[in-house]
Structures are given as structure tokens and as C-alpha cells.
Amino acid sequence: MYRNLSIRQKQIVWAWAFLAIPVVFYVVIRFYPTGNAMVISFQNWNLLGDRTFAGWENYRKLWHDEVFWQVFRNTFVYLILGTPISLVISFLLAYHLDKTRFMHGFLRMLYFLPFMTSAVAMAWVWRWFYQPVPIGLFNNFLAEFGIPQIAFLRSTTNALPAILAPAIWAGLGFQIIIFMAGLRAIPQSYYEAARIDGVSNFTQLFEITIPLLKPTIVFLVVFSSIGFLRIFDQVFNMTTGDPGGPLNTTKPLVLMIYQTAFTDFDMGYASAQTVVLFLILLLVSLFQLYLLRDR
């Protein structure tokens, strides 16, 4: 039968044969669960009892939940501190690294190495750094110079930045490498022309480099924003025992989802929270498309 098909028809048969397993996968493992999460968000369900229709109750509860607003704020603090700080640092490093030839490969390796680590392992390393004397490295250093101790993870104001630091640190390598690739893509002739016209390095940076890096910058802003909005591994591991830090001051949305679903087993409420996370991330992605529309 196959022999009698035209070349075009054979192509269609092959295409769908290749796609059969993946299509089943995407339907069962991606689309069905997405719909399912949305359905559960309108139900009351504690995993053991009956599933009952709850209407907008979970969302109303979320709206009036003080912890949720605290968590919402925390999540955006991770984003608003994390994205600009990591982008400025990685841009400055990439900019200067790009102009350095001597031992370039070795320097690049040093900066990239943290990207290859596991967030969980490094969360525990940083947690050790933050311990009070006589254990924690940072406080031991402070003590040696006679500087007062800092309560990193046990303070309501310091805990969030303390958790953010390893997240920024681990992501820098990736951002630097992407920035350097972007810098390499700018034609040297632009800089030569600018130099002949006597344009200063500073002006070159703002008139040539940064405008031409726009697609790279937009990509990294969105990529790192999504990363910080979904922060979990570092927070979970640096605050076991008191998940979410003192008075929930470090708790991000994903940790709240995890606790609601797998500590309290309130599946409906947790699903409503995941839908909110989904909408936030959707807005960020649409924002990227808007910024890149003129390409």
C-alpha cells in the first residue's frame, strides 16, 4: 500500500510517524496537566476527601490572604533587585573581559565556573558562610577585623538579600558569556569610525555598544526575570527548619505553592497560586515580544 503513495503522501506518512510519540507526550504531559491545574484551581480538594466545585473561592481567599501579598511582594523584590544587579555586574565584567587578551580563556573559565554548580549544593555552602560565629565564614572574617556581627539569615531585613546573593552569583557566568557573544557581534568598523572622529570611549559605550546590544539585553532581562520569579532551590535549602525565613520575609511564590500543595495538601488553593504564577510569567514573556516587535 505504501508503495502506491505519491512522494508527497509518503512525506505526510513519515512526518506523522515521527511526530506520533512526541504529540502524545505533549498532550498528556504538558497540555492535559495545564488544563487540569486550571480546573483544580476552581475546586476544593485536600487530596483525600471529595473534590467539590468551589467557583472563585480559592482566588477570593488568595486576594484576602495576607501571607500571599507578603509572598507576592517578596517574589517581586527578588526580581527587582536580582535582575538589574546581575545584569549591570555581568555587563561590566563582560565589557572589560572582552577588552582583555592576556589569559582571556582562564578568566572566562573563572567567571563561568559557578554556572556549572548545583543550586542546592551552593545554597548549603552559602548557608554555612552566613552562620554566626564561630562557624560562619563571613562573620568569622568580620570578627577578625573587629567589625560587629551581621545576622544574615535570621534577620527580617537581611535574609532576602542574603538568599538572593548566591542566585545572582550562580547566574553571572551565563550572562557574561551571552554579553560577550553580543559584544563580539558588533562590527569593529563602527568603533574604528568613532575613534577616527575622536569619540570618547564613554560615548562609544552609550551610542554604539548599548544600542546594538538591545536584543541581547532584552533576552537576558526576560531570561533572568523568569529565573528570579521562579526562585525556589536557594530559598528552600537556606531556610529549612523555618521555611520562608523569619516572618515569611524570604518566602517566594513557588515555596508558598510547594507548602500549600505538599505540606497542607490544599490542592485547589495551591493550583490557584500556580495560575497566578503562570499569568505573571505570561506577562513577562509578552513584554519581551513587545520590546522586540521592531526586529
Add this chain to the structure above:
Amino acid sequence: MAATDDIRPTSSGLFASTSAKRRANMGQFIRWMILMLLGIAMVMPIVYMISTSLKWPHEIYDVSLIPKEPHLENYTFVLEDGRFYGWFMNSLIIAVITTVSNVIFDSLVGYTLCKFRFPGRYIVFIAILSTLMIPTEMLVIPWYLMSQSFGWLDTHWGIMFPGLMTAFGTFLMKQFFETVPDDFIEAARIDGLNELQIWWTVAMPLVRPALAALAIFVFLGNWTAFIWPLIVTNSWDMYTLPVGLSTFADEADVAWELVMTGAAISTIPTLVVFLIFQRFIIRGVVMAGLKG
């Protein structure tokens, strides 16, 4: 990258007088020094982790970087316990299988969407593209319920099934198959190869760098994955390294040298792989970052 390293003019080359040139060289040197110091600071957490894993318990109060009497007792202790070995193997099995699966299926789908014309192509393309917008965290609850009803909780399959294919990998591969000329595929067809053979023996070897980039990303992602393995496993012998380390460290949080040893065991393999394939991996990260 290496080829472009030396042909770039340095700014110092344009200065006419030698004193200005010396000043420029001085600037270059200061820049290099600062970058080197910051670079060393960047790897300090990793260095401290390894150094502490070689220390005796009483030494961890000491901020010195070099252990007084370096020893491997912590490693023997942690590995003799047996649990880390099991977690290591679980992580390895899961990372290897998901990597193989992604390399095969993502490239097969990417290739089909790129090189075949068939009804439904656009819909499949958009459908897979749209899954990039769905965060994992939204899917974990349905996945958990699914695993519960099919008996996948606490199994290797349960840990790995969500990551067997990724939309990211599919689009990365689709981009790279665009660079494979259609003439090659036509020629292979005339030679009598079937479509499966053409994909595997003609197209796949031409996108090898992209496959390597994909493999690195998938492996690293699954090796360090935390939230889903944490949810789907509940007996310690099924834990992956990150989940096991998290539980172990939480129990042992006074014995920091043992926590650092566990952290080192889960970090060193990827660091060693990186140091061996450094150029390759950085090129892959750039390709995946810019094209994906």
C-alpha cells in the same frame, strides 16, 4: 573564538607618543588585575567548599583556605554511609536517560517541523511553542496526581517522565536543521535511503555541535533539578543527589564539614566535565542562549 583573539586592535596601538602608550598599558594591567581578583573571588565559594570537605571538624572554625592536615576521611565517611552512592547513581541514570531522550526526540521533532511539508505542521509548531510559556511549577500538582494514580511515585520513571522532551530543545534543533541544505536530503532520497535513515545518517551528523549543546543543557538541568524530584520521591533510596543532599544537610547541619563533602560530591562531576570540555561547553551555551 580563538581565531579572533589576536587580530583585534588594542586601543594602545593608536597612541603616538610612548608615554601615552605606557599609560594605556598601565590601564590594561590594572583592568587585568581587577578582573583576575574578581574572578578568583567568583570561584571562592567552590574553593571553600572543597577545602572544608578536607578539614577535620574542629578546623571549620578556622577561616584559613588551606586545611592544616588535608584528609579524605569525610569522603570515606559520607560514601561508606552508602546513601550518597545510591543518590549519585539515581541522578546519573535520570540525567543520562533524559539526555538521550531529548537528543533523539527533540531533534526528530525539530527535523520534521523544519524539513517536511504536511497538513497540521503549523498547528504542531504553535502547540509546542506555546508550552514554553507554561511554568513547571504549574504542572507539578497534576503530574503528582498522575503519578499517584499510575503508581509512578517514588520510581525513576516518575522522576524523569516530565523532562523526556522539551520545547526549548525542539526549537534549538529546528533552528540548526535550517542550516542543513535540502539538496543533501534530496540526494539521499534519490540514493534510496528512507526518511528515518536520512534523518539519522545524513542530517544528524551535520548538526553535531547543536546536539552537544542540547545534551549539555539537558544533562546539567536534570543533574541539578530539585523541586520535582523532591515532590515525587519519598523514600531515601529513590532520592536524587540534590534531594538527598538537602535531607542529609538538614539532618547534619552541625557537621558542616560533612555537608560540604556532600555538596562537593554533587558539584565536582559537573565541574570536571566542564574543565575537560570547556571551549566546547561555552560555545554550546552561547549557541543555545542566542538561538533557543
